[in-house]
Amino acid sequence: MELSGHTVLVTGGSAGIGIALAREFYKRNNRVIICGRSLERLTRTKEEMSEIETVQCDLAQDSDIRNLAEVINTKFPNLSILVNNAGVQLNYKFTEIDTEKALKDIDWESQVNFNGMVKLITLCLPLLRQKSESAIINVSSGLALTPKTSAPIYCATKAAVHSFSQSLRYQMEDNAPNVAVFEAILPMVATDMTRGRGKGKISPQQVADEVFKALSKNDYEIRVGKVKLLVWINRFAPWLAQRILRGS
Numbered sequence: 678m679e680l681s682g683h684t685v686l687v688t689g690g691s692a693g694i695g696i697a698l699a700r701e702f703y704k705r706n707n708r709v710i711i712c713g714r715s716l717e718r719l720t721r722t723k724e725e726m727s728e729i730e731t732v733q734c735d736l737a738q739d740s741d742i743r744n745l746a747e748v749i750n751t752k753f754p755n756l757s758i759l760v761n762n763a764g765v766q767l768n769y770k771f772t773e774i775d776t777e778k779a780l781k782d783i784d785w786e787s788q789v790n791f792n793g794m795v796k797l798i799t800l801c802l803p804l805l806r807q808k809s810e811s812a813i814i815n816v817s818s819g820l821a822l823t824p825k826t827s828a829p830i831y832c833a834t835k836a837a838v839h840s841f842s843q844s845l846r847y848q849m850e851d852n853a854p855n856v857a858v859f860e861a862i863l864p865m866v867a868t869d870m871t872r873g874r875g876k877g878k879i880s881p882q883q884v885a886d887e888v889f890k891a892l893s894k895n896d897y898e899i900r901v902g903k904v905k906l907l908v909w910i911n912r913f914a915p916w917l918a919q920r921i922l923r924g925s
């Protein structure tokens with residue numbers, strides 16, 4: 678697809694992978710809007726890219742999602758690319774759990790990583806459908822294909838993002854072929870989310886470079902870095918993929 682001249686919303690565009698994607702859209706002459714919870718991070722991003730638009734939004738709150746969609750509808754009705762990047766990861770040990778805390782955490786993590794994303798897509802789709810060429814880009818993880826031990830809700834929500842992206846792509850192909858549905862499946866990346874853990878991490882910029890290459894080729898399922906290998910291992914020796922990722 679054409680990668681300039683769009684109006685682009687990047688959720689979680691104030692840090693990590695989101696800001697790397699936002700920078701790439703920004704330097705290709707797109708109108709870029711980012712959202713996140715921290716005003717300080719949004720302001721810092723605006724200092725770096727003066728023309729960027731920022732909306733403070735907590736995707737865990739339905740009212741914030743509605744407000745974000747309202748801002749887009751009224752101020753940025755030319756929206757043609759929605760990048761669902763914001764995500765969070767918590768660890769749980771279900772054999773040693775603080776039940777009340779866990780019940781809250783499960784709702785929160787599921788909402789930010791999956792339910793909130795689907796709600797935002799639902800609210801933005803009417804605008805996206807009006808454009809001759811538009812796209813939804815969902816960010817998922819190799820952990821969607823085979824999970825690790827420590828973050829079961831995260832892995833399950835990313836598996837949900839993977840499955841949802843496929844179904845939505847089928848629906849758009851059949852009924853609204855002007856809306857392309859991409860999924861970027863990422864390996865471990867050096868960001869705040871993975872600070873202090875993991876080896877062989879790639880940079881957010883490497884992610885952005887690979888994603889942009891794939892977008893330009895309409896490669897809808899974007900397997901970034903080691904995820905290409907993971908997909909093959911998972912197909913031919915799933916036990917090995919499970920062994921590699923279980924303790925990751």
Ligand SMILES: NC(=O)c1ccc[n+]([C@@H]2O[C@H](COP(=O)([O-])OP(=O)(O)OC[C@H]3O[C@@H](n4cnc5c(N)ncnc54)[C@H](OP(=O)(O)O)[C@@H]3O)[C@@H](O)[C@H]2O)c1
Nearest residue numbers: 689691692693694713714715735736764818865866868870
């Ligand atoms: N890092 C990895 O190894 C890795 C691997 C595979 C997939 N991913 C996926 O890549 C995406 C980005 O991850 P990252 O590593 O770049 O994370 P990050 O460095 O922690 O950045 C997360 C971004 O999302 C925003 N955010 C978090 N919670 C939010 C909420 N409730 N509402 C709105 N914005 C929110 C954050 O801003 P505020 O904190 O200000 O809200 C920040 O801009 C996530 O979907 C993640 O699951 C990451």
